[in-house]
Structure formats: structure tokens, C-alpha cells
Amino acid sequence: MEILAKNPEQTQKFAEKIAAQLKPGDVVALYGDLGAGKTTFVSMAAKALDFSDRVQSPTFVVSRIYSGGGSSSEIKYVHHLDLYRMQDSTDVKELGMEDYLEQPDSVTFIEWPEVAENYLPEKTIRIFFEILSKNERKIHVQNLH
Ligand SMILES: Nc1ncnc2c1ncn2[C@@H]1O[C@H](COP(=O)(O)OP(=O)(O)OP(=O)(O)O)[C@@H](O)[C@H]1O
Ligand SMILES: [Mg+2]
Structure with missing residues (x-):
């Protein structure tokens, strides 16, 4: 699936559509340059998904967990990882990625997932962001059930 989002509002509509299809246990890897979205x-x-906590970039902390949302679904936690600062797969191993990925009641989003490619489950949903102009993004989704 691929869309051209002409502005953040269109990205939001698309994010809502994708979110509606996410199930607990899903892993979503997000690819794209700095500032791609x-x-x-x-x-x-x-x-x-009903997680009202304000999501921030976890760039400086590697991971955040949002809880307390998902009242209307089986998704109890959202994990948000940013592997930008990970040098190699040894760093990823130390982070204990498996602990994040093996949670049947959580959805895990991973920014800069390239370094962890070997740890990602086969079912990983991949989303690729491409900057076309200041406000336009091409968004390509792979492997969504
Ligand atoms: N159509 C669009 N969809 C999404 N974001 C957009 C769009 N147009 C402009 N933007 C802007 O692009 C920026 C994307 O920043 P964001 O922090 O989400 O990028 P990122 O991919 O997480 O970068 P990083 O690799 O540094 O973590 C935001 O400022 C957002 O407002
Ligand atoms: Mg980011």
C-alpha cells in the first residue's frame, strides 16, 4: 500500500487507517531520513489507538512505553523505540529488544530499525517514508495483515 500525503493532515488520516488494523503483538518498523515523519x-x-500521552521523539532515551490507553482494544501498551544511536547489533542485544517484541498485549514501533534487522520478527510491518517536499511525504506500507 502506498500513498502520497500532501500535508500532515493526510498523513494523520493514513495513520488512523493503519492503526485501525494493528493487533496486539504487532511490530512496526519505520524507515526514512531525518525529519521524514x-x-x-x-x-x-x-x-x-487511544493512547493520549503525548508521544515525543525517544531519540535521547532509546525507548518509551505508553500505557493507560487502548481502552477499546486489546492493545494495552505502545512501545516506541528509536535505534538512531545504536552502533551495531551488539548494542541492540544489550537493549534486550526481545523483551519489547515478545509482548502479546503491546504494539511496538521502531524508528531507525536497520541495525536491528536480524531481531525483527518475520511478520514485522514495514513503513517507508520519503520526503518529496516540505509538506509532502510518500508513505509505503509493507506486510500489513
Ligand atoms: N505530510 C507530512 N506528514 C508528516 N509529517 C510532515 C508532513 N509534512 C511536514 N511534516 C513535518 O515533518 C516533520 C517530521 O518530523 P519527525 O520528527 O516526525 O521525523 P522523524 O522521521 O521522526 O525524524 P528523526 O529521524 O529525526 O527521528 C515534522 O515537523 C512534521 O510536522
Ligand atoms: Mg523520530
């Missing part, structure tokens, strides 16, 4: 997308999707 990965964090923005996680924030929009988490909001659509």
Missing part, C-alpha cells in the same frame, strides 16, 4: 506517524497512530 516517523515520530509524527507514531504519535498519530498512538493517538488513534
Whole structure:
């Protein structure tokens, strides 16, 4: 599935559509350059999933967990990882990625997932963001059930 979002509002509509299809246990890997819209997308999707905490970029802390939302679904937690600062898969191993990924009641979003490619489950949903202009993004989704 691929869309051209002409502005953040269209990205939001798309994030809502994707969020509606997410199930507990899902892993979503988000690819794209700095400023492509990965964090923005996680924030929009988490909001659509009823997690009202304000999603921030976890760049400086590697991971955040949002809880207390999802009252209307089986998704009890949203994990948000940003692996930008991870040098290699040894760092990823130390982070204990498995603990995040093996949670049947959580959805896990991963920014800069390239370094963790070997740890991602086969069912991982992949979303690619491409900057076309200041406000336009091409968004391509792979492997959504
Ligand atoms: N159509 C659009 N969809 C999403 N974001 C957009 C769009 N147009 C402009 N933007 C802007 O692009 C920026 C995306 O920043 P964001 O922090 O989400 O990027 P990121 O991919 O997480 O970057 P980083 O790799 O640094 O974490 C935001 O300021 C957002 O408002
Ligand atoms: Mg980000």
C-alpha cells in the first residue's frame, strides 16, 4: 500500500487507517531520513489507538512505553523505540529488544530499525517514508495483515 500525503493532515488520516488494523503483538518498523515523519506517524497512530500521552521523539532515551490507553482494544501498551544511536547489533542485544517484541498485549514501533534487522520478527510491518517536499511525504506500507 502506498500513498502520497500532501500535508500532515493526510498523513494523520493514513495513520488512523493503519492503526485501525494493528493487533496486539504487532511490530512496526519505520524507515526514512531525518525529519521524514516517523515520530509524527507514531504519535498519530498512538493517538488513534487511544493512547493520549503525548508521544515525543525517544531519540535521547532509546525507548518509551505508553500505557493507560487502548481502552477499546486489546492493545494495552505502545512501545516506541528509536535505534538512531545504536552502533551495531551488539548494542541492540544489550537493549534486550526481545523483551519489547515478545509482548502479546503491546504494539511496538521502531524508528531507525536497520541495525536491528536480524531481531525483527518475520511478520514485522514495514513503513517507508520519503520526503518529496516540505509538506509532502510518500508513505509505503509493507506486510500489513
Ligand atoms: N505530510 C507530512 N506528514 C508528516 N509529517 C510532515 C508532513 N509534512 C511536514 N511534516 C513535518 O515533518 C516533520 C517530521 O518530523 P519527525 O520528527 O516526525 O521525523 P522523524 O522521521 O521522526 O525524524 P528523526 O529521524 O529525526 O527521528 C515534522 O515537523 C512534521 O510536522
Ligand atoms: Mg523520530
